[in-house]
Amino acid sequence: MSGQSFRIRDKGRIDRSKPVRFTFDGKSYEGFEGDTLASALIANGVHLIGRSFKYHRPRGILAAGSEEPNALIQLGGGNKSEPNLRATQIEIFDGLEAASQNRWPCLKFDVGAVNSVFHRLFPAGFYYKTFMWPASLWLKYEHVIRHAAGLGKAPPDRDPDRYEKVHAHADVLIVGGGPAGLAAALAAGKTGARVILADETADWGGSLLSESDCEIDGKEPARWVEESVAELEAMPEVTLVKRCTITGYYDHNYLTGLERVSDHLGAAPEHTPRQRLWKIRAKRVVLATGALERPLVFTDNDRPGVMLSSAVRTYVNRYGVLPGRKTVIFTNNDDAYRTALALEDAHGRVAAIVDVRTSVTGPLADAVRAKGITVYENHGIVSVQGTQKVTSVEVMQLDANGTGVTGTAKSVNCDLIAMSGGWNPTVHLFSQSKGKLTWDTEMAAFIPGTASQALASTGACNGTMGLADSLKEGLKLGAEAAREAGHKGRAPAAPKATEPEQGGLRPLWITPGKAKLGRKGKHFVDFQNDVTAADVQLAAREGYRSVEHLKRYTTTGMGTDQGKTSNVNALAILSDVLASDIPAVGTTTFRPPYTPATIGAYTGRNVGKLFEPVRKTRIDEWARANGAKFEHVGQWMRAWYFPKQGETFRQAIDREVKAVRDGCGILDASTLGKIDIQGPDAAEFLNRIYTNAWLKLGVGRCRYGLMLKEDGMVMDDGVTTCIGENHYHMTTTTGGAANVLSWLEEWHQTEWPDLKVFFSSVTEQWSVVAINGPKSRAVLQKLCEDVDFSAEAFPFMAMKEGTVAGIPARLYRISFTGELSFEINVPARYGLALWEALMEAGKEFDITPYGTETMHVLRAEKGFIIVGQETDGTVNPLDLGMDWIVSKKKPDFVGKRSLERESMASPDRKQLVGLLTEDPQTVLPEGGHVVEKLKPEPPMEMLGHVTSSYYSPNCGRSIAMALIKGGHARHGQTLHVPLEDKVVKVTVTEPRFFDLEGERIDG
Amino acid sequence: MLHITCPWCGPRDDNEFHYGGEAHILRPAAPEKLSDGEWAEYLFLKQNAKGPFLERWSHSAGCRQWFNVVRNTATDEIIEIYPMGELPKSPEGIKAYEGNWRRQSAAEKNAKAGVSGT
Amino acid sequence: MKGSANGMRALRGGASRYSIFALARNALSYHENWQKAWRSPEPKPEYDVIIVGGGGHGLATAYYLASVHGIRNIAVVEKGWVGGGNTGRNTTIIRSNYLWDESAGIYEHALKLWEGMSQELNFNVMFSQRGVLTLAHSEHELKEMRRRVEAIRLNGIDSEVMSPAQIKQLVPIIDTNPGIRYPVMGGFIQRRGGTARHDAVAWGYARAADDLGVDIIQNCEVTGILRDGGKVTGIETNRGTIKAKKVGVVTAGHSGVVASMAGLNLPIDSRPLQALVSEPIKPCIDTVVMSNAVHMYISQSDKGELVFGAGVDSYNSYSQRGSIPTVEGLLAAAVELYPIVSRLRVLRTWGGIVDTCPDASPIISKTPVDGLYFNCGWGTGGFKATPGSGHVFADLIARDEPNAIAAPFSLKRFETGYLIDEHGAAGVAH
Amino acid sequence: MADLETLTTRTALDPMDIVIGGPSDAGVTLTEIPFQTRLVLRGLPSDKKFTAAVKGALGVEPPSKPGTVTSSKTARVLWTAPNEWMVYSDDTGLAATLTKAVAGLHAAVTEVTEHYTLIRLSGRHARDVMIKGCAIDLHPREFGPGQCVQSHLGRITVLFDQTDETPSYHILVRASFAEYLWMYLEDAGLEFGVRIEAAG
């Protein structure tokens, strides 16, 4: 047992046959499997674990569970390093590396501890009162403050581990696997209900594992736990999840849990997650989360060696380690006497029991006295000696009302103080569920009151503190929950349980010291954030009287422990200053997570390539193989341009753009949204949704349509084709597809349910290849025998079915370039084949693949808008000069009435125009702003912005479109686009630049 | 996470649904008869009730059907779910429906003049 | 009003000033002699002006009514504790780089006031101009960004475009690998933007307003708005009736509720907006970084927590909670852009109720009721406007006429259609 | 001029170059079932003529109970909405047949064979893989063969049904999201072992 000099020979549930080596701050130690880092350090006599946030006071271990505020650890190194872990929850494994935090250069000599020297300058909220003058210096002060911020460190780079999520459903979810939770699970499980039982620790049994003085059905409690767990494991519908903290209780019985799947193994086996986020929907929830012990607030109660009494018992009984050789117990209740007995039993010496109660009687007190332990009744600890570890305490008698001390101080040597200030039921989840708390005067604690979701609380978290009662209540509520979830069964008979009987407590929220509060030594309330009783009182004095103000002004309860050990003490002290009831002061809001939860677990596998889908067309692989550059358009990847070797962006685009107008170009247009619309009222429906007229579109004919929102602003556009009687094929913008379909459904279902029409998305049903340019007809004719391509037989805005390269196809003669153009739709599986056939057939015509950039230039040459580029949700059709598509005759369509407001036609609106730069080679940046009156310096009044701007090789100059104030009346004006480094002079024109007569459409 | 019972698919998590805001906003049948202010009532003004609130949801990741819900926006408790085109039946729902200011608005009157049912 | 070095001078109204010297002096008396930051008076029967809502905007309004307009008979009534609404639960991003002139006008007005606020209020609100960086992740976003940057620059507001390499230098923890789903393709920064200690803003205004005689009445919920004919005459509260000549309502998420007390309807939806903080860690990110495409933004507080926020939840609610998928989405985005955060832990999540307008711009307006004014609709981004909003709202109340900055934000715009649509243009509205 | 049969066809997942194979004791197997005929059928279940016409063409009435599947020799019909069904079949001419059958009624048939692809996930751990990304309760008490559901899986929306007790799930996914879903499922299966099978 090398070095483990504080290991108790015959106690604990650790596996002594499995020694484990670990390091703390670089020094190597040994513990056993089953130890936490805290218990293993205690076994090795290490008590100085960390430094506090503000004063850098030396700190040790306060607790034995997840409420620990002090013993925070940086675990592991490199990218697996993790800050702020509680030593009390880390299960040790071979090779574990732990380090203390928030100290420099080392834990024992921490320079930051000078703060402690100047502590009187740093009361609660001091920073609000200073650093204001001179103003410019605040940034420097802040730099220093920031430098001191934080506890541990983030790892340097990407997390190598894997996280999973799982959805679960339960008839009954039971949180907490102590006696109450196990009992509830047994009862619920027996009914055949689907039960999930979760506990945040590595072992079932909860507080039972820490006790040596009670029995269940005549058995040691651990035995009863083992048998119960075995029984539960045999039930097929019961799921037991260890190391799983239920972190959040959300609406409608939705809870989250964080399971630490392989943290305790050191490294996760391949493909096994490190942690798993459970998302549980439960018909009923039974909370059995136990209770947390409260510290006592006395002078220098933060010294290493001051520990919660129940934690001491846990270390002794569960881990077989002695947190001190000589203990002073400081308490306001009987439970700490069990600790005294446990210590004695483990050959630890109890130097004295200091009890604030005026007279202490009962079986536990008798037992303690029988061992010869001195009990100081009506006494308090008034000072603690020893900075890095307790060496002795001074004890004095309390005065009549407990606010001062009398008599002389007695000094007692000790290396451990085990304190107990009573119990706070763990009502966090109950309160998160929006249940109302009530104050229990006898316990001096908040307990669950009215629930607002389908839940029950049992055991210590319900204020039911006795073992027998907890078991009985657990069984009852477990069975009840299962019944309410629709299963039949009764609660099994409760086992017989015995434990020492306990009396009441005396809530004494501050133990007076020798001097007035705040003058000598510190009474800590919130250990991690260094909030003292004096700070709480100061805040109240300064008018921060709401408990929420108190929290925010002093930072009480805002540390990584979220005030599990401090909040009730703080608000009790506040209520005392305010001379108000504790329940009237109330608690701060309990928020998820119950204990801090790993960000990676919320993320799960939604990282890297699974972060978000990337959508690709069936022709994408050709583009990739042929050197295309891509751009993201919504979720889609689209070919942006196809550079040839050595070409610049501009060269490639110029080449593609010219190729289309001179010969023929080919574009993958598959991403366009497509909606199949059928039904006798389809035309009527389109007529209401689009701004133009739709009632008379013949079969085989296409029409361009514009959709507005009800506020009159442009929402989407596209070509819709009548492909049969009462049958239409609508196209939408790539980004708008999903929205448009929902839009149609919404109007149909909620406004015009009487219209007979159906919509179905068919976007990916079709691969769409657009072939554009004067030679496109010739290319197509080579591949297609069953369609007459003559301008008469196949006019602009017509659709025909035929066979292209042997593939059944729909051909649409529509054009986004102003050139002769066909959009060929084939079943998606043939998309690539079609593309390749067209490329082959087009060879002799120099067919040129092009991407979205060239498409944009070509349409801009013709002045066609792109929704989302020329529009941004604030642009109406009149602004775009598209009055021609807004029907004056139709009585109504979506957005019509809004267009009739005066503001919609105001001459002052931003209207679409063309801009020509003075120097034809200058290409304006998109997003540049246009001004009329140039000033040497901003600010200057802006007229609007450049929406589209390109070099047009077909025009031999740059072209641009812009939305500018009163633009329609400005044609011919000279304006300016002031850029960072120069001003560009522009002339306002029509937003059309090429083929103004529209002569090219027939090829 | 709210648990919303789609009238067709049954109870599902709220992220399967699309929220459609206040229910029973009737679209004026003769918008041209409304003043700009009255049209704005229909277009922009919200009831935004704290307490039982009548609202629309669509099961967008499921059957894509729209339906109405009475939900207490103060507690997020769902009180009633009922089909499009019908009125609430729960006492809270009826009270919320009848107390809605829209019943008196010009836009609503205009809508009622033209259509009935919804 | 300049700060004074000796710390002895009183605040304007007589309260003693805060300073390092005051701190040292009080240390000698064990901090037992600090005055109350503000009084807790009983409501008087009548006030010239009552401000409903003790958030930052309401308190600032009262402060400027007193300090600029000399009105002293003012009450701020707050149903809970001052700063307990969105002022106390926001992610504290401050910037003025908005697209539209009207927005730039009010937010820049605010930013200028921020720059002198700690001194003016004699309360360190820890305004920290650490810069607010907005990222672009696609060609499309780069273009949108260009549009904003140019507009901001021509409005005379600072704005700098940054390349991915510069971004990496400024924010070393960001992943600038071009192969990720949303590669960082560029960004722009407003260096004058940053953060402030949100609670301190409420406290600072409360203290300074109180010092000028403003009654700050907490735990006082307004339950009715009294009117006589078309004119406001006072308010009904859980602590009785209080008369007033003018009433300014600044209740953010609860604006609809209060409006209905006066028979008014607003174009506002109240929605949950969530935020969360990590455990405190040593400084690792010094700038505020926002990203539209992945819907998240991040900063690190002076205490060390990473502060995260995302977009607003989809449904109306007053429950101050919100839905877990929003949090999951936000954190996945965080890990995508800042891989090191994966092993850090979420310390606390919460929600606020934000008042969203159809055009994502606020309402600062007279109403059809004489003497009743509303300031609301700040939605997800009103913290940054706090001083500016209070300043112009005070002006509106005092003069019964909006000034040039406030005028575009009148309720009338919903009727006329002259909206200030920050949706399409601005994206993330924080 | 090429003949349809000789033309290259590409499934939604072909570009991924998926390698067939894997451990024989894998916990899950994955298969793409690409070109089975898939039709969206719309109509009013209350219309007797409609249900009869469908039965005539498919050999079975469309299920009226939400989330259920009916099947015949020719087709499987999945409920997707109160007036909408997804029809699976091996009959490539079924669209025409069905369209003809419902002609004149307020009904619609839309071919979506290529709009989607189908991924079969099967094996003793198939349910464990599903519940990683799907919030539907797939416990045998709640969900089994003959039932179908539309919901989220990972970050996308799918329609799936359970086809046997293994369990096996047939997951219908929009073609452009198929790569994502495939990667997602394969990754989710890693801890149980994944075998890729060719469609048989």
Ligand SMILES: Cc1cc2nc3c(=O)[nH]c(=O)nc-3n(C[C@H](O)[C@H](O)[C@H](O)COP(=O)(O)OP(=O)(O)OC[C@H]3O[C@@H](n4cnc5c(N)ncnc54)[C@H](O)[C@@H]3O)c2cc1C
């Ligand atoms: C999570 C979150 C993140 C945000 N992030 C940012 C950000 O980064 N940057 C930014 O600029 N903005 C942000 N915001 C928005 C910002 O917080 C708000 O716009 C701003 O704080 C509003 O201030 P306020 O004073 O108007 O409202 P509040 O602070 O909400 O004050 C309104 C007050 O009115 C009181 N009240 C309500 N009803 C009554 C009644 N009947 N009687 C009396 N009193 C009443 C309330 O109790 C409350 O105290 C965020 C908001 C949230 C919720």
Ligand SMILES: NC(=O)c1ccc[n+]([C@@H]2O[C@H](COP(=O)([O-])OP(=O)(O)OC[C@H]3O[C@@H](n4cnc5c(N)ncnc54)[C@H](O)[C@@H]3O)[C@@H](O)[C@H]2O)c1
């Ligand atoms: N002396 C006292 O005053 C006192 C105090 C506390 C407990 N007890 C004893 O405790 C017993 C009551 O047992 P119990 O079952 O109510 O409590 P318990 O403390 O035995 O068990 C609670 C369990 O809940 C788990 N837990 C807590 N929060 C959780 C969360 N968010 N997620 C997952 N797990 C969580 C804990 O890990 C623990 O195992 C009685 O015997 C009682 O006498 C007595």
Ligand SMILES: Cc1cc2nc3c(=O)[nH]c(=O)nc-3n(C[C@H](O)[C@H](O)[C@H](O)COP(=O)(O)O)c2cc1C
């Ligand atoms: C910028 C900022 C930083 C915060 N830092 C912390 C923190 O360090 N610890 C903490 O517990 N809460 C922190 N919070 C959250 C608050 O505790 C609180 O949850 C939030 O203000 C909402 O209030 P509520 O939870 O009481 O409703 C922070 C909040 C904000 C806005």
Ligand SMILES: [Zn+2]
């Ligand atoms: Zn549904």
